[in-house]
Amino acid sequence: MKFSSAILSFAALVAAHGDHDHDQEPIVGPHEGLWYNTLPGDGGTQADSVFSGISTFGRLPYYPCLSSHSMKFDIAFIGAPFDTGTSYRPGARFGPSGIRQGSRRLNLYGGYNVPLKANPFNSWAKVIDCGDIPVTSYDNAYALQQIEEGHNLLLSRAPHTDAAKPGPSKSGRTLPRLITLGGDHTITLPLLRSINREYGPVSVIHFDSHLDTWKPKVFGGSPTQQASINHGTYFFHASQEGLLANDSNIHAGIRTTLSGPSDYENDGYCGFEIVEAREIDKIGTDGIIKKIRDRVGTEKPVYLSIDIDTLDPAFAPATGTPETGGWTTRELRTIIRGLEGVNLIATDIVEVAPAYDTNAELTTMAAADVLYEVMTLMVKKGPLSLGKAEEDVLELKA
Template identity: 80%
Template structure:
């Protein structure tokens, strides 16, 4: 391409401006290694940061604090691992999911963490986000392990947040609470997490991304030879419904494409309070229709729990999972759908069923899991603290989400 002389002068001027003033007021990432900082230009200073491929892994290289051994550190969003996989029916290995997701998240803020479609930076916002490590979970006793997960999660969920602690919130206590994002673990962990949520918020609406229903009756899925065997990663929503943890008829599955024991499985799913968006519907109603279907089901004022099974993605994009099913969505499609949920009152979330041993050397699944949670984290940041005013006030979604919803309306979905 040929430049006119005026264009050359303009490019040179812009280059000089960038050298003099930096790029968009960005500052270099700093770190703990003051002795390793080498001044290369007059006026340089600061500390040398770890490279993204070095140092201890936390989610997105967030600060780590042992939240379960000390309550001295406050936060608005906390990541916590639940390394449990003895409720799985096919491939074990999700106990390594939390560490795998953290490994896959290392480069999330390599360039500063700014989420371009969401026009927000979840690593640099109004509050504080940290990684609290993992809940200690026994691998020898499922009953005790699920109690550990419930207690650990509730301990973190019910603390005072870093921001707006004195503001009235939407919890049962009337307080504003922090948000917790849990790294699984197989999907059984969602039952103790919902028990924890119920203590803080009461019955809750759930958006469930998965290829499977997970509302099966124990006698259908697993045979229920004992009380503990009846609780597994295919029945936990059945038990959540039986225990009154789910708000009536306000929950939805998205990405479903499993085989069934028969049509009655769908009847039981409805009994548990769910409706569905099948994975194949992306070919008919498209991404805008899926987003609208989800938003219409759960609304934007009630508290909502988000649970994401990585097997929502097609195995081509996420092979490392406990029960893979072909015919799923791409990573790009799922991330777009997640972004379309902006403005919903997410009080907590989990991402489960990542089993790194089945991944490729390129870490496809763990990177996809980390990127999906990056979108979830951004949505929570954009919504603001879970105060009563923010949660029940009018919320204007971003341009991209508004466009997708407008497309759905044109299709009369």
């Protein structure tokens, strides 16, 4: 029997790929003995099916990190189920559970990220799901305090890897990374407060269809201090509190209506540059990526905040304040991958409100897939410890 050269080449490619990934670990457990009892002689363990078992992000190991200081990790997922800062649709309190549900298939075939050429589920990093921060739904001020304290309890502990090495934090320690599942966008304020306690002011990459830098008297009024903090004003407060590294922050995907041109002026006071969603038609994803990278660089600590409404409602209908004219899921994932090398110290994804999703779970899957890209970037960047050259610079400055 004769085989064409194309078939032989394909076979060789498959063989090479299989050999290249020989260190990949199959999904196993937790039901030791069931496989053996079903098929005598084969041995091994029977894993849950991708549609069974308790939902964690990407089927990562779960540990209630807030109940114990003993658990060490390099990257942790933590939920912040809060949605009483919304101006339109509530429901993002169910975002953390929805995103976990949408992430079930992420490592079904092993978790290897083909475009980024890395496997975030099988790397140097210890990655776990820490569950949710307990958040009251009756008092916004107290809820935001709970989110800040819960986040900081995890952020400030020693990581699993390179804990003894110096890092870029204010204390000079190496810290773990946290990926927060929101929740409406108000949660970014307490998260930045937590970040500020460990790193000082940071640069922010903000994917959103809205500016979220509105003055409280413009966005909803401010009859009380508590009412003045919501999902449209949190960056205004962050700027006023000195949490942002001025003139190195950037919005991407903006396409909202405004109260007037003065909204843009106030946005500039908060230190943001704006990339409109429609710019992608002229400069493409590469142009968007370049603008972001030029703005934040690759050395300074960067916080990444992703509102799922960056996506067009056709791709993510389940969100608090949908805006048409947004990016596709493919475009956003491409742009996120283009941030490789940026020094991401923490991330959130917000405004996922599963009650408005389709039966196909489009929004929760999109949110999970975007975080999969972020998680891969963090793994590829390596631990947050300083390299030898950076240590030498610090010694010279001292």
